[in-house]
Amino acid sequence: MHNNNKELTLSAPLSGPVLTLAKVPDPVFASGTMGDGIAIDPLNDTLHAPCAGVVVHIARTGHALTLRADNGAELLLHLGLDTVELQGQGFSVLVKEGDRVSNSQPLLRYDLDQVAQQCKSLVSLLILTNSQDFQVRPITLKSVKVGEPLLHIIRRQTSGGESAEDFxxxxxxxxxxxxxxxxxxxxxxxxxxxxxxxxxxxxxxxxxxxxxxxxxxxxxxxxxxxxxxxxxxxxxxxxxxxxxxxxxxxxxxxxxxxxxxxxxxxxxxxxxxAEAGVLHGVCAAPGLVSGPLFRLSAISLPQDPGDHDPQQQLQALETALNQVRSDIDHTLNQAKKQRNSDEEAIFSAHLALLEDPALLEAAGQFMASGMAATHAWSQAIESQCEVLRQTGSTLLAERANDLIDLKQRVLRALLGDAWHYEVPAGAIVAAHELTPSDLLQLSQQGVGGLCMAEGGATSHVAILARGKGLPCMVALGSTLLDQPQGQSVVLDADGGRLELTPGPERLAEVHQIQLQQQQRRAEQQAQAHSSALTRDGLHIEVAANVASATEAAEALANGADGVGLLRTEFLFVDRHTAPDEQEQRLAYQAVLDAMGDKSVIIRTIDVGGDKQLDYLPLPVEANPVLGLRGIRLAQVRPELLDQQLRALLQVSPLSRCRILLPMVTEVDELLHIRRRLDALCSELRVKQRPQLGVMIEVPAAALLAEQLAEHADFLSIGTNDLSQYTLAMDRDHAGLAARVDALHPALLRLIAQTCAGAAVHDCWVGVCGALASDPLATALLIGLGVRELSVSPVQVAEIKDRVRHLDASECRRISQDLLTLSSASAVRHACHQHWPLG
CATH class of the missing domain: 3.30.1340.10 (HPr-like)
Structure with a gap:
């Protein structure tokens, strides 16, 4: 390692591909706000020192540390993005502040799988925080191994100090x-x-x-x-x-x-x-709501005589544990189906704790001495929690909270009918600290909001509350628990305030805001099952995007005219082997059954590139979104698509099943699949041919819409991908995501061209991308010729209501003018002017 007062060579602190800061999916790092440097997407589980120096700072959550090199360069080593939110979970720091370390010395170890599952990204950074004094020159932008040369740091020429007038x-x-x-x-x-x-x-x-x-x-x-x-x-x-x-x-x-x-x-x-009558806390999930305060207490057990039959108590505990295990399994399966990784991670951890031999052994010993199962379980958990709390570790304190949740769940199962919460609907629930299972139950009971004396904005409960749309505040302090039961309060989570003594005017104001929102939703929902007709009589089909039979049932209940996009990837991901024909057929049939007599558009598998499958090894690609995706994958692995088409051809009635092909760029691809579909129909002796459609998600397909429409039964525009391919901007790029706007005039012109080309062959066009769910875009899409909008299930009623307030001929006239505008923001402004929301 070359090292003098002016120049220093840094070695790689991690092994893995090297990225420039501009490619880091975080605007603060990518913009260089923190200083110059480099990033590595790590493949190992230990962070090493990039040079000799002194550890000058260690983050209290153990995810980052700073080293001062001998030449004065200050190097921030930051593992992963948003890892501060893990509160130390999965990290183990191997050095102390003030330690002198040598080049390549291990500094920090972390659980690669655990951290990867819970953080935004594993991309890790080496940042020169005093970049004003040094210049950074990368040595390599390829993959590196720990200890290999990575960066040169050269001291800049100084231009004098601060002037006296500065102070x-x-x-x-x-x-x-x-x-x-x-x-x-x-x-x-x-x-x-x-x-x-x-x-x-x-x-x-x-x-x-x-x-x-x-x-x-x-x-x-x-x-x-x-x-x-x-x-x-x-x-x-x-x-x-x-x-x-x-x-x-x-x-x-x-x-x-x-x-x-x-x-x-x-x-x-x-x-x-300090405001009289107001408690200040931290917003964990946004919202404004009023209602009676309901204080939730932990389960209190009666006195235990302590002369129980150990065998009976053991049997009772095992039954309760099995019930809780089954409940958590069910919650986990639902979370997996709905691709809710937050919920999945939380309850997977709970399932692991439930199997903890130390816990079960402690409870067994208590019961052996004649203690009741309820008290034995409670005491076993409390003893374990006490040990964890005394360590002073944030990570272990979080584990203690999970144990308390399990204590409550198992006690409920043991007590059966002898215990439950009677929480009035619309109540603002106050508690010392709620557990994830508390939250799920309270959410089902229709509470209005949640507030806690303790807790953090990144806790499991906070994550779940945001997912459920429940206003939630934490860290309000113990005064919260002294408030009388039943008093009217206002929970202003956005403002971080719990108003304990709101006057009649304030309550009326909050009530009015809630009422207006509810009334509007109720009015829309009441009409949700009616057709969406414009004022001049044009029928627009409003369908739903779904990923499972459960979501399809929800879509039907919300008034969807059909399924505009069933993403079949849910069957293929998170497993070690591909689903067989029978499993696929049953899954597709379940979605068809869940939709009553409505039609279902099923997209063939769209994986590859950035969406890898364990059992489908594909080459690593420099530009995965431009690589083997969608229908291109079928050309490489035709047996996968054949199996899927066979399963689709066996659903009943086939007349309600429409097949959609992703990532088509030329007519030959469509003709090839149509011929394959005909051959499979003959093989399976299926006389009816399902409708076959093409996704318009690359500019080539939009420009060839007329030719594609000649051989397709319908076209469906995927505005998410069409945006990024048209604008040459990765929609997952932190610095560019805000600019990937589907209302860009170039994109609108491609939509207009798609609709015009399809009309030549009397082929209908739908939109299944995010733009369909944007009420501001509804009029514009109708004006350009779109006849079907596929939206998220909860938005069906709102979009239908939007359609009913429009005049299609007026939409057509204005939309043509908007195509001449110069930017997405200009289009958005014009849409607000012509078709205001609200």
Whole structure:
């Protein structure tokens, strides 16, 4: 390793493919806000030192650390994205702050599978946080192994220090509460530093008796400031007042992706001011709701005489454990079907804890001494929790919360009818801390909102509450539990407030807002099963996008005119072998049965490229979205598509089944599949031919729509992929995602051309991409010639209502004008003008 005061060669801290920062799916890292550097998508489970140096900071959640090299370069090593939210789960730090480390010394070990399943991305970063003093030159952008040369760091020429006038003037101070989820970890600290660097004045942050200059990322992170902590800011210099206001705003405004879990941005004075009758907390799931406060207490057990038959008690506990196991299995299966990875991860962990031999052995010993199964189970859990809490580990404390959840579940099963919550519908439930199973049950009982004295905005319960659309606040403090049962409160989760004594006017205002939303939904729902006819009598079919028979049943209940897109990938992913013909046939038949007499459009398998299957090894591709996808995969593995087509041809009635081909780019592909379908019909002696459609998701298909329509029964536009292929922007790219707008005029022209080409052959056109679910786009799509909109099941009623308020001829006239506009934002503005929402 070449190392002098000016130049330093850094070795790879991880093994894996190397990426430039621009390719990191996080705007703060990708923009260079934190400094120059490089990223690695790791394939190993240990982070090593890229050079010799001193460990100057370790993140309290163990996912990142900073090393100061001998030449003064400060290197932030950050494992994965949004890993601060794991609260240390899966990480094991091997060094301490202040340790001297050698090049390639192991610094941090992590559970590759666990972290990969729970974080946004495993892409890890090596960032030079004092880039103003050094220049970074990558040595390689290919895959590396630990210890191989990765970067050159060269000291920049300095241009003199700060002038004396920078520190002239009165020192201005302010207080503020930190709104960033997970506290002031690396990403928010980088934004604070960037804000401070925009001013001439010098700024400091003060917390818990320690101070750090806002210029230093390491200093800011070293303060270990947690979420909702109150900090002191001071600024001195020519523009101190402007700097102070900017920093207070930046500290009290969460990062955009964290805003649902953040405290509101408020001026410093208001943050400090205590409001009478208001408890402040952290938003875990957004919403505004009012209702009676209902305090939820843990199950309390009666006195135990302690002379029970151990064998009977063991039998009772085993029965209860089996019941809970079965319940969790059911929850897990539902989560898998609905591709709800958050719920799946939480309850998989619960299932593992339920099998913990130490827990079962402890309960068995208590029962052997004559204790009741309820008390034995309760005591076994409590003993284990006490041990975990005393470790002081955040990771183990989270495990203790999961154990408490299991305690409650098993006690409920043991007590049977002797226990249940009687929670009034619409109540605001208050508890010390709710468990995931509590939340699922309360959600089914129709509660209005949730608030907890403890808990965090990234807890399992918070994740589930957001998924259920239940307003939820955490960290309100123990005062919450002293409030009288039944009093009317307002839960303003967006504002981080629980209003304990709202006056009649405030209650009326909240009630009015809720009423208007409910009334509108109810009116739309009441008409959901009626046809969607425009004011001048044009019928628009509003179907639903689904991925299972359960979702299809939900779609039918919500008034869907059919299934506009059944994604069959749900049958093929998360398994080690492909589903056989019989399994596929039953799954497709179940969806058809769930839809009554409505038609179902079933898309053939669309995997490959970025969507890999364990049992279908495909070459690694530099540009997976431009590689083996959709129908192209069928050309490489024709037996997969043949098996799927056979299964589809055996559903009944075949007249309600329509087959849709993804990623078609030329007419020959369609003709080839049509011939294959005819051959399989003959082989299976099927006389009826199902309708065959083509997805328009690449520009080539849109430009060839007329030729494709000659041989297809219908065309369905996938606006998500069509957007990224037309605009040459990856829709998963953090820095570009906001610009991948399907209302771009170029995209609208392709939709218009598709509809015009299809009309030549009297072939109908639908839209199954996200644009169909956007009420702002409904009029425009109808005006361009679209006759079917396939939306998410919950939006069927809303889109149908939107259609009924439109005049199709007017839509056609205005839509032609909008094709001449210059940008997506101009189109959106015009849509708001011509067809306002609300």
């Amino acid at each position: 002239i003037g009165e020192e201005l101070t302010g207080h503020v509460r930190i709104a960033h989820r997970g506290g002031l970890h690396a990403r928010p600290a980088a934004l604070i530093r960037q804000t401070a660097q925009g001013f001439k004045s010098k700024s400091w942050l003060h917390y818990a008796g320690k101070s750090a200059t806002c210029d230093s990322l390491i200093g800011l992170m070293g303060l270990a400031i947690g979420e909702q902590a109150e900090v002191h800011v001071s600024c001195q210099g020519p523009d101190a007042e402007a700097a102070l206001q900017a920093l207070l705003a930046a500290l009290s405004t969460a990062l955009a992706e964290d805003s649902h879990a953040a405290a509101p941005a408020m001026p410093a004075a208001r943050v400090r001011a």
